Amino acid sequence: MTSPEAPSLYDRLGGTDGINEIAAAVVQAHSINPAIKDFFADSDMEKLTRDVxxxxxxxxxxxxxxxxxxxxxxxxxxxxxxxxxxxAIDDVLGVLDARGVDPVTRNEVLGILYSFKGEVLFQ
Ligand code: HEM
Known part of the structure; x- marks a missing residue:
């Protein structure tokens, strides 16, 4: 028996165009977030947006x-x-909320971001 596949996270975020827009908005939000903006002072924001x-x-x-x-x-x-x-995660959630991303998808992204904790914090 076949059943329709659930749309991937990629699809639910709007595919490549949606993800490009989300990345641009997130990097922009980081650059004005007083808690973290200084980390991005010397970054090439265009390259960072592309990489993210x-x-x-x-x-x-x-x-x-x-x-x-x-x-x-x-x-x-x-x-x-x-x-x-x-x-940093708050900036991402703010962008997803502003775009009206559904709560299940939003929380899935939250879980993925949190899972990187051990790869980005070294204190
Ligand atoms: C939630 C986990 C995180 C993920 C998934 C993530 C993801 C990324 C990615 C994909 C890049 C591009 C790396 C490259 O191009 O080589 C990057 C760079 C960067 N991230 Fe993160 N990041 C996370 C957390 C953070 C946090 C918490 C901060 C600081 C508040 C931060 C600050 C930066 C900075 C400043 C760069 C640019 C470095 C440069 O210009 O060379 N990231 N991050």
């Missing part, structure tokens, strides 16, 4: 090929703590 978009695209079941560093390599020298992680 590809990372999420690939990780959610999309066709992109992420070209950036692995998460520990990208974050280990920043000395990030839990408050930084919460602030």
């Amino acid at each position: 978009a590809d990372f999420f695209n690939m990780g959610s079941g999309g066709p992109a090929e992420y070209q950036g560093r692995d998460m520990p390599s990208a974050h280990k020298d920043m000395n990030l703590n839990e408050a930084h992680l919460v602030a």
Whole structure:
């Protein structure tokens, strides 16, 4: 018996166009979030937006090929703590909420982001 497949997270986030828009809004939110904006002072925001978009695209079941560093390599020298992680995740949730992403999808993203805690915090 066949049953229709549930749409992937990639589809529920709006595919490549939706994820690109989400990534741009998240990076923009980080750049003005007083709790974390200083970390991005020297970043190439265009490249970061592309990398974050590809990372999420690939990780959610999309066709992109992420070209950036692995998460520990990208974050280990920043000395990030839990408050930084919460602030960054809040920015993502704020973007998803503003776009009207459904609560199940939103919470799935939250769980995925939280699961990276051990790969981005080194205190
Ligand atoms: C929730 C877990 C996180 C994920 C999944 C994540 C994801 C990413 C990705 C995909 C990149 C691109 C890396 C590259 O291009 O090589 C990146 C870079 C970066 N992340 Fe995160 N990140 C997380 C948490 C954080 C937190 C909590 C902060 C600080 C508050 C942060 C600050 C940065 C900065 C400043 C860069 C850019 C580094 C540079 O310009 O070289 N990240 N992150």
